[in-house]
Amino acid sequence: MVTGVGWGAAEPSAARGGGERAREREREREGERARARARFGRGTRWDTGSGACYHPRALDQNLLRSYFATVYELPTDAGVLRVSMDGEIVKDIQVLPPLLRSKFALLTAYNPRSMLLPRRVNDGRHQVMRDLLILGCFRVEHCVGYDEEPEGVWREPAWLVHGIERDEALNFGRTFRQNTILYCRDAKPELIVTDPTCDEMGKVFPGNWRLRS
DSSP states (O other): OOOSHHHHHHHHHHHHHHHHHHHHHHHHHHHHHHHHHHHHOSOOEEEOSSOEEEOOOOOOHHHHHHHHHOEEEEEETTEEEEEESBOOOOSOGGGSOGGGGSOEEEEOOSSGGGOOOOHHHHHHHHHHHHHHHHHTTOEEEEEEEEOOSTTOOOEEEEEEEETOOHHHHHHHHHHTTOSEEEEEETTEEEEEEOOTTTSSTTOEEEOBOEEOO
């Protein structure tokens, strides 16, 4: 322990300074938490220093719109099919390509709960998902989803899983901590919540197929 006249005289001031720094750090942490909540628009667990707490939030409408506007490149016998979920109601489903009238899911293991992970970690998780799907005897093909906006830089691989049942697709989304999955049956695409930090588990946001050129 250091002793001396100078140290003894400085203790009250140092204590006040330390308290100010602690309060400033807490204000900074709260600012970071607020920015994260605004960015991702969902409930999550935040460390407040006195234990984790959960703040339920509905799926942010801007995030939902971006999900619906995501363009998917899907492999078909006729070539790559580009689609999104933000289309008009289709009166005659026979006008849609055969794939969009079938039963399938689009699943990814990338970036759980919107947390950006290193590429090698994402690739490893994604390969594990594929191996499990193949062990389940599903036909699996590579596809990709991306943001078509001019300033958009988001692009994420996914698996096109043919013939999978809805409940099993939900289990994969939940296991790999995905906010949502895309599921299609009878030409009706649905965005389904698979993580409670995003919204109510199993909540469905129906869409309509839009063919992209």
